[in-house]
Amino acid sequence: MLKGHLDAIVLAALEGGPAHGYAIIETIRRGSTDTFDLPEGTVYPALHRLEEAGLLSSAWMVPPGGRRRRMYSLTKAGSAALADRRKAWGRFSHAVDALLGGGRAWPA
Amino acid sequence: MLKGHLDAIVLAALEGGPAHGYAIIETIRRGSTDTFDLPEGTVYPALHRLEEAGLLSSAWMVPPGGRRRRMYSLTKAGSAALADRRKAWGRFSHAVDALLGGGRAWPA
DNA sequence: TTCCATACCTAGTGATACTAGGTATGGAAG
DNA sequence: CTTCCATACCTAGTATCACTAGGTATGGAA
Numbered sequence: 001m002l003k004g005h006l007d008a009i010v011l012a013a014l015e016g017g018p019a020h021g022y023a024i025i026e027t028i029r030r031g032s033t034d035t036f037d038l039p040e041g042t043v044y045p046a047l048h049r050l051e052e053a054g055l056l057s058s059a060w061m062v063p064p065g066g067r068r069r070r071m072y073s074l075t076k077a078g079s080a081a082l083a084d085r086r087k088a089w090g091r092f093s094h095a096v097d098a099l100l101g102g103g104r105a106w107p108a
Numbered sequence: 109m110l111k112g113h114l115d116a117i118v119l120a121a122l123e124g125g126p127a128h129g130y131a132i133i134e135t136i137r138r139g140s141t142d143t144f145d146l147p148e149g150t151v152y153p154a155l156h157r158l159e160e161a162g163l164l165s166s167a168w169m170v171p172p173g174g175r176r177r178r179m180y181s182l183t184k185a186g187s188a189a190l191a192d193r194r195k196a197w198g199r200f201s202h203a204v205d206a207l208l209g210g211g212r213a214w215p216a
Numbered sequence: 217t218t219c220c221a222t223a224c225c226t227a228g229t230g231a232t233a234c235t236a237g238g239t240a241t242g243g244a245a246g
Numbered sequence: 247c248t249t250c251c252a253t254a255c256c257t258a259g260t261a262t263c264a265c266t267a268g269g270t271a272t273g274g275a276a
Contacts, residue, residue: 003111003112003113003200003263003264004111004112004262004263004264005111005204006263006264008204008208009204009207009208012207012208012209013207020223020224021223021224022222022223022224028207031206031207032203032204032206032207033203033206035199035200035202035203036203036207038264038265039264039265039266040223040224040225041225041226041264041265041266041267041268042263042264042265044224044225044226045225045226045263045264045265046263046264048225065273066272066273067222067223067224067271067272067273068223068224068271068272069222069223069224070223070224085208086208086209089204089208091143092111092143093201093204093205094143095140095141095143095144096113096116096117096140096197096201097201098139098140098141099117099120099121099136099139099140099144100116100117100120100193100194100197101120101194111232111233111263112231112232112233114232114233128254128255129254129255130253130254130255146233146234147233147234147235148254148255148256149233149234149235149236149237149256149257150232150233150234152255152256152257153232153233153234153256153257154232154233156256157232173242174241174242175240175241175242175253175254175255176240176241176254176255177253177254177255178254178255
């Protein structure tokens, strides 16, 4: 389970430039050292949701003698949303760290 | 949204000793500097779920001239589960940090 | 020509956290 | 004494989410 942070992760994967679904999955897998090996059924609906929300835009690419691909790019709203998500992640992970003993929590 | 880490947080809140629902909510709120101000409708069902799973045990306390309280304690399985959840959180947050640029991700 | 990797898609499922209610009691305020 | 608030518990229903389990199609390798 990606626990609500999938959107941030997908947006971040597109920060380096446009990419298509399959490549995004690879980027996330390698970027997380195989921790997140996301099934397509997770990523494609997320991409559609993010596009619907105006955070991504897409266009079909059909390279001559190649498979069709839907290329996704961050919109301006998408970049802004990513910045927000990053801040939210910072707050969230900081709070969980505090509660789980990232700072210190267990009695000596 | 607590994004799947609620169980770990609740278990951790009980690591210091038995407590009742209301107190657990307070512990989490203060321990997270108000980041997690959980509604009762989130915490009580979670406590029931964790007890059902054998990770917590509970007993009614009726102090003379006081309100009844259901006190929860970590079971042995609960302590073990907490250790697992902590490890899982470490892996998870490390991977998200890597993807979001905790290490470095944005182009210069 | 057969098969695998690529590349896309969606309907349905299970879990989760939350909303929005409800009950009851002890103590303080009036 | 009664009214109100904080404490303390509870649950049914809901929205969302990530995932399972399918399906389609094509290019290149065997």
